[in-house]
Each structure stands twice: as structure tokens, then as C-alpha cells.
Amino acid sequence: MINLDRRSIQNFDWLTFALVLLMSLVGIMTIYSTTRPIGNEGVSLFYLKQSVWLAIAILALLVCVAFDYNWLLRISTHLYVIGLVALVLVLIIGTTGMGAKRWISMGPLNFQPSEFFRVIFIISIASYLSKMKGLIDFMDIVKAMALFLLIPFALIIKEPDLGSAMILFFIFVAVVFMRGVHKKALVIIIVVGLISGPFMGKIVWGQLKDYQKNRLIAFVKPEVDPSGIGYQIDQSKITIGSGRFFGKGYMKGTQGPFRFLPEKHTDFIFAVFAEEWGFLGCALILAAYLTLLMRGLDTAVKAKDTFGRLTAFSIVIMFLIYFVINVGMTVGMMPVVGVPLPFMSYGGTSLVANFAATGILINIRMRRFALFY
Amino acid sequence: MSSENLTKRIVISGYVIVIVFFVFFLRLWQIQVLEGKQYRQHSYSNRIKVLKIPAPRGIIYDRNGKALVKNGPFYSASLIPGAASEVDTAPLASLLGIDEDELISRLSADVPSFESIKLKEGLSMEEVAFIEARRSDFPGLIIETEVTRHYVYGEIGAHVVGYLGMPGPEKLEVYKNSGIPPDAFTGKWGIEALYDSELTGTPGKKVVEVDALGRQLKLVREEPPVRGEDIRISLDIELQREIEGAFDGKTGAAVALDVESGDILSLVSLPSFDPNLFSRGISASDWRALNENPYFPFLNRALQSQYPPGSVFKLVVAAAALEENILPDGFKVNCRGAIRHGRWTYKCWKRSGHGNVDIHKAIVESCDVFFYEVGRLLGIDKIAEYAERFGLGLPSGIEVVEEKTGFIPTTAWKENTLDQPWYIGETFHASIGQGYVLATPLQQALLVLAVANSGTVQKPSIRMKKEISDVLRRIVLKEETVETLKDGLRGVVNEKKGTAYWSARSNKYVLAGKTGTSQVIRLREEGKKNEEIEERFRDHAWFVSFAPYDDPKIAMSVFVEHGGHGSSAAAPIAKKAMEYYLDTYIEGSEQEGGKIINDKS
Numbered sequence A: 001m002i003n004l005d006r007r008s009i010q011n012f013d014w015l016t017f018a019l020v021l022l023m024s025l026v027g028i029m030t031i032y033s034t035t036r037p038i039g040n041e042g043v044s045l046f047y048l049k050q051s052v053w054l055a056i057a058i059l060a061l062l063v064c065v066a067f068d069y070n071w072l073l074r075i076s077t078h079l080y081v082i083g084l085v086a087l088v089l090v091l092i093i094g095t096t097g098m099g100a101k102r103w104i105s106m107g108p109l110n111f112q113p114s115e116f117f118r119v120i121f122i123i124s125i126a127s128y129l130s131k132m133k134g135l136i137d138f139m140d141i142v143k144a145m146a147l148f149l150l151i152p153f154a155l156i157i158k159e160p161d162l163g164s165a166m167i168l169f170f171i172f173v174a175v176v177f178m179r180g181v182h183k184k185a186l187v188i189i190i191v192v193g194l195i196s197g198p199f200m201g202k203i204v205w206g207q208l209k210d211y212q213k214n215r216l217i218a219f220v221k222p223e224v225d226p227s228g229i230g231y232q233i234d235q236s237k238i239t240i241g242s243g244r245f246f247g248k249g250y251m252k253g254t255q256g257p258f259r260f261l262p263e264k265h266t267d268f269i270f271a272v273f274a275e276e277w278g279f280l281g282c283a284l285i286l287a288a289y290l291t292l293l294m295r296g297l298d299t300a301v302k303a304k305d306t307f308g309r310l311t312a313f314s315i316v317i318m319f320l321i322y323f324v325i326n327v328g329m330t331v332g333m334m335p336v337v338g339v340p341l342p343f344m345s346y347g348g349t350s351l352v353a354n355f356a357a358t359g360i361l362i363n364i365r366m367r368r369f370a371l372f373y
Numbered sequence B: 001m002s003s004e005n006l007t008k009r010i011v012i013s014g015y016v017i018v019i020v021f022f023v024f025f026l027r028l029w030q031i032q033v034l035e036g037k038q039y040r041q042h043s044y045s046n047r048i049k050v051l052k053i054p055a056p057r058g059i060i061y062d063r064n065g066k067a068l069v070k071n072g073p074f075y076s077a078s079l080i081p082g083a084a085s086e087v088d089t090a091p092l093a094s095l096l097g098i099d100e101d102e103l104i105s106r107l108s109a110d111v112p113s114f115e116s117i118k119l120k121e122g123l124s125m126e127e128v129a130f131i132e133a134r135r136s137d138f139p140g141l142i143i144e145t146e147v148t149r150h151y152v153y154g155e156i157g158a159h160v161v162g163y164l165g166m167p168g169p170e171k172l173e174v175y176k177n178s179g180i181p182p183d184a185f186t187g188k189w190g191i192e193a194l195y196d197s198e199l200t201g202t203p204g205k206k207v208v209e210v211d212a213l214g215r216q217l218k219l220v221r222e223e224p225p226v227r228g229e230d231i232r233i234s235l236d237i238e239l240q241r242e243i244e245g246a247f248d249g250k251t252g253a254a255v256a257l258d259v260e261s262g263d264i265l266s267l268v269s270l271p272s273f274d275p276n277l278f279s280r281g282i283s284a285s286d287w288r289a290l291n292e293n294p295y296f297p298f299l300n301r302a303l304q305s306q307y308p309p310g311s312v313f314k315l316v317v318a319a320a321a322l323e324e325n326i327l328p329d330g331f332k333v334n335c336r337g338a339i340r341h342g343r344w345t346y347k348c349w350k351r352s353g354h355g356n357v358d359i360h361k362a363i364v365e366s367c368d369v370f371f372y373e374v375g376r377l378l379g380i381d382k383i384a385e386y387a388e389r390f391g392l393g394l395p396s397g398i399e400v401v402e403e404k405t406g407f408i409p410t411t412a413w414k415e416n417t418l419d420q421p422w423y424i425g426e427t428f429h430a431s432i433g434q435g436y437v438l439a440t441p442l443q444q445a446l447l448v449l450a451v452a453n454s455g456t457v458q459k460p461s462i463r464m465k466k467e468i469s470d471v472l473r474r475i476v477l478k479e480e481t482v483e484t485l486k487d488g489l490r491g492v493v494n495e496k497k498g499t500a501y502w503s504a505r506s507n508k509y510v511l512a513g514k515t516g517t518s519q520v521i522r523l524r525e526e527g528k529k530n531e532e533i534e535e536r537f538r539d540h541a542w543f544v545s546f547a548p549y550d551d552p553k554i555a556m557s558v559f560v561e562h563g564g565h566g567s568s569a570a571a572p573i574a575k576k577a578m579e580y581y582l583d584t585y586i587e588g589s590e591q592e593g594g595k596i597i598n599d600k601s
Helices: A005-008 A014-034 A046-064 A070-093 A113-130 A137-160 A162-179 A183-207 A210-220 A229-241 A269-302 A306-330 A348-366 B002-035 B035-046 B089-096 B100-107 B123-136 B169-178 B188-195 B198-200 B237-247 B284-292 B309-323 B359-365 B368-378 B380-389 B411-418 B425-430 B442-451 B479-494 B568-591
Strands: A095-097 A099-105 A110-111 B048-053 B069-079 B117-123 B141-151 B204-210 B216-223 B252-258 B264-269 B333-336 B338-341 B344-347 B354-359 B457-460 B469-476 B512-518 B540-545 B554-560
Touching: A005 B198, A014 A269, A014 A348, A046 A110, A070 A099, A070 A113, A070 A137, A070 A306, A095 B512, A099 B284, A110 A348, A110 B141, A113 A137, A113 A162, A113 A306, A113 A348, A113 B284, A137 A162, A137 A306, A162 A306, A162 B002, A210 B359, A229 A269, A229 A306, A229 B002, A269 A306, A269 A348, A269 B002, A269 B554, A306 A348, A306 B002, A306 B117, A348 B123, A348 B512, B002 B035, B035 B457, B048 B216, B069 B123, B069 B354, B089 B100, B089 B117, B089 B123, B117 B123, B117 B141, B123 B141, B141 B216, B188 B198, B237 B252, B237 B568, B252 B425, B252 B442, B252 B568, B264 B554, B309 B359, B309 B368, B309 B380, B309 B425, B309 B442, B309 B479, B309 B512, B333 B368, B338 B425, B344 B368, B344 B425, B368 B380, B368 B425, B380 B425, B442 B457, B442 B479, B442 B512, B442 B540, B479 B512, B479 B540, B512 B568, B540 B568, B554 B568
Parallel strands: none
Antiparallel strands: A095 A099, A099 A110, B048 B204, B069 B117, B069 B141, B204 B216, B252 B264, B252 B554, B333 B354, B338 B344, B457 B469, B512 B540, B540 B554
16 A cells, blocks of 8 residues: 655655645744733643644645555545544534534544545545546436535534535535536536526525524625624724735734734634735735645646546645635635635644645655556 | 546636636735725724823812812723623623613613623612622623712702713813713803813823723823812802701792902802712603702702892882982871872881881881882882892893893883883882882892992802902992991891891891892782792792991892791891801901811811
8 A cells, every 4th residue: 555666755746745834834823923912811822732733734644645546546435434424423422612513522632524524525526536437417417416415515514514515515516527527417507506596595595504694694785794794804804904015023913912803813814914924925825825726736737547637636626715715705805604724724623634635636746657557 | 538628627727726816916905005004004993092081070169168079989880792792681680770671771782892881870889899799790790980079068059069961962072172081971050060161171091002802901101181170169158058058948049249359158049959969870760850840949049030129129219219319308208008099009018007207217117108109209210220220130240050130120111012101000019129120139139239338349259269350330329328228228127117127136246138028919818918828829038138237248138939028038047147157257357267278078
């Protein structure tokens, strides 16, 4: 199973690794700054916890690099079942935090199965689609949906974690289209989508909790603002904008430590970074993310087989969706959905999952030369 | 499937990603560079709070340096919504002893989460201790301490001292520019309102760094407040207390003036009210009770009520007759209890008549018939001219409240406004201070002061000044006129037949005065005594006086609403007040008094 030849090691994608490591370190720095004690508050240990998680995440990345990724193709069914079990477990024995059951407690660290499940989901759907021949038609899509999307989507919505569930859906759509769809199937999807859209919308809306509805209302009609979500967005924009071009300087941000910005070290970490580093810092971090994604697409193009391509592409799309929703939310272009910024937000499972996904990306790039057929 | 197609699609998605990033790039440029300045300002004002430090209000002292008002603590129970996740309204309402519905409605106030909502104001020390002990059960519940006014003498002198209340719209406009918080109480009445700007002072400022929960983390800058100026007023609060006590629950007014300076020593209007009710924010039921009181406690009767001056007015008629030289030497009128004019009879108050009456006896015994005759000789317009010289029908210029001016009729007035000729009978009525003639207690006091001070009247003032205030009027009177009037007033109190001999004569000082009765209903049932009549139909009682006779120090008017005869109802009050004042005055001058005693107890 372990398959590390010299050539593969030489082809290790140092750029990708360096980028995610850099982002994670910037993330820990920012967490440290924004959770620093003010007044007579006690010392906050978020940055230390995140550092421990980073170590685990690097290990996970190295593990995901060590084997030939095609092994994943073989165990994808097992992975999928294990993932589902974890999602069910979290509903039974999970701990509740912030109104949702998302975590399984494991001693000092909490594990969030839905964060990890998205990686398993990508592997499963990529392996399923890569085994098909030719363009896929409508029934194939329905089958894939039934097999891979429906159950996890329902389980995650139940937690409730609307953001994660929607992201699964988006990844599914992206990877299916990337795989190539018959024109006929495309037409059917559009028609079915148009007809069922309102019903689905109603069903989903009915499933939403009040705070989730309020977030959407606040985004569509900011003047209504049923629960002060507008306050969050306002404060996020103030935080980002107050950084101006050069930023207030590291450890000089005030919006986070003085608690004007909620969820400062998790969902709104980008705003905190923007406050201290300004437009200049933001441009650099944007460039880093863009480079990471482009490198991932390059990996997808160069991958030696369809499974590698689809997997690499899905991972890129996953990072992109998280990035767009998170940064879009902080700059006031998207509704408030509690989604972390990959690599930077505080949160262990997410970090480990993203590093594992990065490891798979590197793995695919390392083994892009089709030597061992 | 062809891998070229897949590559193509991947490349296209690469372009899409670049566009998405470009959009974010532009958005960040907009927020951070184009609008960054405003957002920076926002983040600053988020964190930096300017807290107003209220300036202690100036203290009001009486002429002897007694503090009439103090600044004391005022406690409220408040809640900081940001620090309370959920509020159990029922137990909180019972802790505070307020209605749960009221609590809920107060809690629904739209304030920033770190600012406090007042739940109950004006807590007693016991309530503070009670709530403090149970505060930990209610996160966010705090006791706020503010400063309020404590009126040391309560109802005594309340019309002069006044009270505080919430600022009206005009006041808020002033506050806006002066940095005074809009919820600061402002002077609403009396001295508190009149000298509000001096008493208020300048609030200080405390610039602090706060977090989103409103916790103050760091003091950035502090400007201490400037205390309001102290005000010393001319009132003698002990004299005021003496007079109010002497009224013994009756409704009325009294004005006591320092003859030489015109200082207002006392300004009594009864019933009064407790200004302390207002410093804690008056409750709806107290407010209603005051407003619905049939005796109108808010009316300052000393300045705002006008009544027929009664026989006090005879002083004006006598002065006019003497000045105009219309009375030949030895002029006497034979009073037989009434005079007849045409079909009408005009009675003297003494049915049996006074017999032969000269001007001295007429004043002393208050003979109506004498003044009917003198009035006939003078004519109403001449009387009116002299009344005006004495300030009747004219404002005195006092600023405490908007004063009434009283009224003096003339033939021209009657012809112009009532479109009727003046009848001689009306001159008779006017000559004894009935009918159309109206005067306020302050005007009556100024009238007797003018007599006591040989025609010179200083502007009545409520504030103590270093130098004597301006002259209000200097009435040119012959020496013998003044002598005749003063001697008459002395006789009223000190001669056996004087109308106030039994009720106002003092064995300590020579008092001088004049009684007056102003009729409430003209056609009273014959022969009934005042005591037998329902209170609201009883006559009003007047007594104006000065003392000591030789060297007048104090002049005053006493008015008792529906008191009956001036002699029995009003004169004893004046006597008591003047004896008290002269006692302390002499004591004070023996000790070289007038020093300010700094009353801090």
C-alpha cells in the first residue's frame, strides 16, 4: 500500500505544501492577535490548540501523500460507509454547541465528522464517476444523487449544518458537470430544476431554523434585520474597511479583541486579518489562495487518470466554495453562513480535513507520470 | 470520454476562478481604500466612548446662608441587555416590586446592547441593599447612582425655590450645543428655572476605551466637571417658615419685603407642594393629585392672583386727597352708617355709623362713608392716577413667575371697552377698594412699603446683591401726606378703635397696618356673619403692614383666601411674622449678623 519511490519524492509539490503551511501559520498568528486578552481577561489558548491541530494536520497530509491515490479508488466504498456511520454517530452521541450537534468529543479535542466527510464524499463521487464510460445521462445523475448525496445531505442538515450540506451539493454539481453530461440530460435537469425548484425551496426553507432564516432575510433585506445579523455584517465591513491600505498593524486590531466582531477567530478571521494587514495583506493572501487553486487545477489537468483529475478538481472546487462563501460573507457579498475559511479559521477538524485533501492533491501531482501501468 | 474536453472544462473553470478573485479584489479595494476612512472612523467610535460627568448643581442659599437645597444620591435599578442572555421577567419584577408588564415594556426599549435600561428609579437605601444582595441571580442587573436635588425645607418656599424636571424641547436645543446630556434634569420652576444656566455648571468628560459589552477597559482622557454657581437669594427661610406656619392650613399668600432694599424676605403661596417629588421623577399619581387639587397648588398666589384690594385701597384714595389738597382744614364727614345717592344706598361697614370722621379716624376705623365722599370729590380718574403712581395695575418686574398686574378702572376704560358710561356708584365702590379694582399681594405689599418709605420703592428682588437694587419708583409725596398716612396706619393697630387693635397690636414693637376685606359676592344675604357662610362665599381677608413704626424695616401684605375679615384672619399672621422678624433682626444686628453660615449638615 505504501508506495514511495524516489521519483515521487522528488516530485513532491513543495509549492502547494508551502502555501497551505503559510496560510495556516498566518491563521494561527491572527487567532493569537484577535483572542489576546484585553483588560483583565484571562489568557486565551485558542492559538495553542490550533498549533496542536496544525501538527496533526501536517501528519495527516504526509499520510495522504504516502500511498498511491489509486488505492483510494479501491477503498472508496468502505470510506463512504465509515463516513456515514460517523455522521449518524454525531447525531446520537454528539455534543451540542451554538445550537447545533456537530461535534464528537474526544478528550481535549473535538472532532467534527461533517468537516471530514466532505473529503470522503469527494473521493466517493470521483471514484464512482470515473468508472463510467462516455458522457453521463440524466438517470446516471439521479442514481449518483441517490447513492452519494441524499443520505449525507439529510444527515448533515439534521445537525443542523446548512452550510456544509449546501457545499456537498455544490461540489456534486460541479464534479458532475466536469465529468461531462449529455446535452439531453442537461435539458432535463434544467426543466426539472425549474419545476421542482420552488417546491424544494419551500421544503428546505421549512427545514431551516429561525436563525438561519434570519440570516437569509438579513442578506436579502438588510433593513428588516430580524435578529441583528446586520450588526454582524456591519461590524465585519467596519473591521475590514478600517484596515485601509496598509492595515492597523499586527496586534493592533481592535474590532476582534474588543468583541465588536462576533466569531472573530472562526468565521470572521479574514476580517481580522484584513484589519491588521490592510488591503496590501489581503491582496497577498488572495494571491496565495489563487495560486493554490490554480496549482490544483494544473494538477487536475496533468493527472494521469480520470479519477485523479476528478478528485483534484473536486478538491479545488471545495476550497473555492469555502473561500467564496466565507470571504463573500465577510465583505458583505454573501449571506451569513457559518463556514470557515480554509486553513486560516480556528477549528481543528476542518484544518486536518483540508490538509488531508491537500495531501491527496499533492499525491495526485506526485504520481502524475503514468509509469506503472 | 475525451480527456481534452475535460482539460478544456478545467481551463474554463480556471478563468472563472480568476474572475471571482478579481471581484473580491475590487470589493476589498472599495471597502478598504475607497471607503476605508469612514470605516476606520467607525471602528474608532466603536471603541472610544465619551462619558459625560454631570456637574454638581449650584446650591441655593437663603439670605442668612442656610442651604435650601442639597445634592444627594439617587439610585435606579437598571439592566444592561448585552450582559444578560435571557431575563426572567417574573422574578425580576417581584424583586424590584414593579408590575411585570411595565418591566417588559421597559425592557423592549430600543437601546444599544451595552447601554443600560432603567427599570426602576428612586430606590430607597433599603431597596438598594435588598436588590444588591440578590443581584447575582440576574446577570446584567446593576444599581446606577445619579445625583438629584434634595429640597431641605420641602414645601416651605417651594414656589420660590422651584424644582427640576425633564428638559422641554427648547431646553434640549440649548443642551445640544453645551454638551449637557439630554436626560439631565433642568430647572423647571422658581429659582431653579430662573437661574438655571448659572446653577447648571459645565459637565466634565471621560474618554474611555470600551468593549462591545460596554466594559470600560482604559481611561484615555478626563476633563473634570465645573460645578454650578451657588445662588444666594433674599428669602429668609425661617421667616417664610414662620409665616407659612401662621397660616395654619389656610389658603392664601403673603409677601414680606425689606423696606430699604426691596429684598423679598418671604413670598408665601399656599397651598404649596413638595418639590422633592419632582427630583425623583414625579409619579403619575402624585402629578395627578397636584393637578386636580381644587386649591391649585401650582398657582403662585403672591404674584399670580388678583383680588379687590378692599379697604387697603383707602390709602391710595387718602394719599390722592391729601396731595390734591381737596380737603379743607378740619374736613370731616358725618358717618351715619350709609349715604344715599339717588335711589341707591351705600353702606358703611359699621351700621351704627362712625359719627364725625376726620381723615385720621377714617383710616384708623376704616370708615367707608368718609371715603365715599372723598372719592366723589376726587373722581375715579384722579384715583386711578394715584393708584398707578403706587404701582397698582402695573407690573413690578419680578421674575420668579409671570406676574399679574392687577387692574385700575377709569372712565375711558369703561367707555371704550364696556361701551357704558361711568356711574358715580362705581366710584364709591372703587374708593373702598371693591368693584373693578384688582391687586396682587405683591402690589399691596409694595403699596404699604411706599408709605413706610416715604414714597421710595426699590425694585423687589429675589436675589441677594452687593449693592441696593434699582429704584422701582419714587412717588413724590408731601411730608405731611406721608405723616398722615403713617400715623393712620399706626392708629389702626395701636388705637383702641383701630380695626386691628385687638388682632395685631404688639407689646414689643409699634406695628402699623391696614385691614382690608374683599367681597366675594356683592349681594350677600343681609346680616349674616362670615362664619355662617359657606367657605367659598366668604370674603377674602387682607392685611398690609410695616414695622417698626419709627424706623420701618419690614413691610408686608397678608392675604387669606375666604378668610373673612382682614382684621381677624390676616392681621394675626402679619403680627406674628413681623415680631419674629424684628426679634431675629435685632438679634442679628447685635451680633453683626448677615454673615453666611455655611450650612453643610
